[in-house]
Amino acid sequence: MPETDLLKGKRIILGITGSIAAYKAAEITRELIKREAQVYVVMTKAATHFISPLTLQTLSGNPVITELFYERGPQETHIDLASRNDLLLIAPATANIIGKISTGIADDILTTLVLATTSPILMAPAMNEKMYYNSIFKENMEKLARYGVEFIEPEYGELSCGKKGMGRLASISKIIEAVKTALKRRKDLSGKRILVTAGPTQEPIDEVRYIANRSSAKMGFALARAAYEMGGKVILISGPTLLKPPLGVEFIQIRTALEMYEAVKERFKEVDIGIFAAAVADFHPSKAHRGKIKKEEKGLVVELTPNPDILKEIGKDKGSKILVGFAAEVEDLIANASLKLKEKNLDMIVANRISEEGAGFEVDTNIVTIISKEEAIEKLPQLSKDEVARLILKKVVDMVEAAGFEPVTSSVRRMRSPN
Numbered sequence: 021m022p023e024t025d026l027l028k029g030k031r032i033i034l035g036i037t038g039s040i041a042a043y044k045a046a047e048i049t050r051e052l053i054k055r056e057a058q059v060y061v062v063m064t065k066a067a068t069h070f071i072s073p074l075t076l077q078t079l080s081g082n083p084v085i086t087e088l089f090y091e092r093g094p095q096e097t098h099i100d101l102a103s104r105n106d107l108l109l110i111a112p113a114t115a116n117i118i119g120k121i122s123t124g125i126a127d128d129i130l131t132t133l134v135l136a137t138t139s140p141i142l143m144a145p146a147m148n149e150k151m152y153y154n155s156i157f158k159e160n161m162e163k164l165a166r167y168g169v170e171f172i173e174p175e176y177g178e179l180s181c182g183k184k185g186m187g188r189l190a191s192i193s194k195i196i197e198a199v200k201t202a203l204k205r206r207k208d209l210s211g212k213r214i215l216v217t218a219g220p221t222q223e224p225i226d227e228v229r230y231i232a233n234r235s236s237a238k239m240g241f242a243l244a245r246a247a248y249e250m251g252g253k254v255i256l257i258s259g260p261t262l263l264k265p266p267l268g269v270e271f272i273q274i275r276t277a278l279e280m281y282e283a284v285k286e287r288f289k290e291v292d293i294g295i296f297a298a299a300v301a302d303f304h305p306s307k308a309h310r311g312k313i314k315k316e317e318k319g320l321v322v323e324l325t326p327n328p329d330i331l332k333e334i335g336k337d338k339g340s341k342i343l344v345g346f347a348a349e350v351e352d353l354i355a356n357a358s359l360k361l362k363e364k365n366l367d368m369i370v371a372n373r374i375s376e377e378g379a380g381f382e383v384d385t386n387i388v389t390i391i392s393k394e395e396a397i398e399k400l401p402q403l404s405k406d407e408v409a410r411l412i413l414k415k416v417v418d419m420v421e422a423a424g425f426e427p428v429t430s431s432v433r434r435m436r437s438p439n
């Protein structure tokens with residue numbers, strides 16, 4: 021799609037806060053208007069010390085809102101604005117606004133708008149280097165990222181204090197690029213909430229040793245990332261892994277199969293779609309010893325107790341939710357996977373022969389066969405796990421459309437509540 025069409029007619033709220041870089045918001049407004057976006061500027065009180073609302077009003081062609089409490093005229097209220105925008109961009113974003121939003125404070129027009137919006141939120145921080153590296157600020161930023169806010173990283177360069185350092189507002193072209201990417205993202209899963217499980221589980225024998233498997237969590241993480249990129253609100257529950265959780269995804273780390281079961285039971289209620297890619301251990305040691313078991317000449321016998329079959333338990337009571345499972349098989353791939361699909365009441369199963377080169381554990385690629393409830397079988401070639409994830413999700417979107425169901429999450433905002 022040409023860039024003009026991408027931004028044409030899109031309603032963008034541009035939030036401006038009290039940074040010395042606020043004057044650059046005029047240029048951002050101009051660039052957005054040039055691409056035929058509709059820009060609605062909202063300024064904090066501090067921002068008005070740095071740039072005049074009149075400048076932004078003239079450039080955007082729309083009234084600029086600076087007050088939460090004002091005589092209501094015929095113009096839109098902040099709630100109208102928040103419910104109709106395609107994107108909320110805060111550029112520049114001060115440490116203060118990021119801190120306030122991360123704790124849910126809504127004491128001025130911009131913070132109130134952020135809490136009321138359901139659109140994607142982009143923030144371009146700008147501040148002094150010491151502020152940028154401040155641990156409290158970092159924590160606030162990370163918290164917002166977990167709730168789905170996207171950040172446009174500041175740059176290294178000359179700061180207003182005259183010194184060089186990190187914290188300079190990202191370049192205008194980088195900000196416009198980020199806006200385009202956010203708008204371009206396919207929104208097929210928009211408004212849907214998806215739970216993805218990933219990784220291995222660890223079943224402790226004692227405080228030092230455990231039983232686990234070779235799952236790297238790569239497939240599950242790729243699914244979570246792709247679901248988020250398609251507009252979904254994603255909860256990722258994963259066993260231990262060194263991978264970094266994808267940006268914008270709510271991440272829950274568990275260790276054992278029983279912990280995963282508890283987390284899944286708790287969170288499955290609130291989603292429309294469940295994709296279970298974790299390699300959950302089938303057994304756990306009946307007794308996890310305190311301390312470290314001493315090395316014995318006669319060896320060690322570990323008694324194992326079966327773990328709950330999480331997918332089967334969830335499948336029993338899934339209602340109209342869409343449930344996708346994974347089957348890692350060594351032989352009789354199709355027959356075994358088809359059996360699992362039926363036994364666990366799944367809508368779709370993704371089967372892979374783990375003995376095949378370029379498939380299964382630890383590698384970046386996968387070779388999968390997708391089997392639907394209607395018994396349609398599709399074998400995919402060797403693809404990257406990201407590509408496999410996108411193809412799986414495309415099929416999920418088809419199922420959602422065919423079912424025509426209302427998401428349970430239609431009233432859930434993009435800024436998720438912390439619980």
Ligand SMILES: Cc1cc2nc3c(=O)[nH]c(=O)nc-3n(C[C@H](O)[C@H](O)[C@H](O)COP(=O)(O)O)c2cc1C
Pocket residue numbers: 036037038039040041064065066067113114115116117146147148151
């Ligand atoms: C000259 C000057 C420049 C400032 N520049 C920044 C800045 O770049 N980034 C920042 O986080 N705060 C900056 N501040 C501090 C903020 O203006 C201050 O924290 C204010 O409360 C922010 O309010 P707001 O977030 O509601 O806009 C600056 C203050 C002054 C006086």
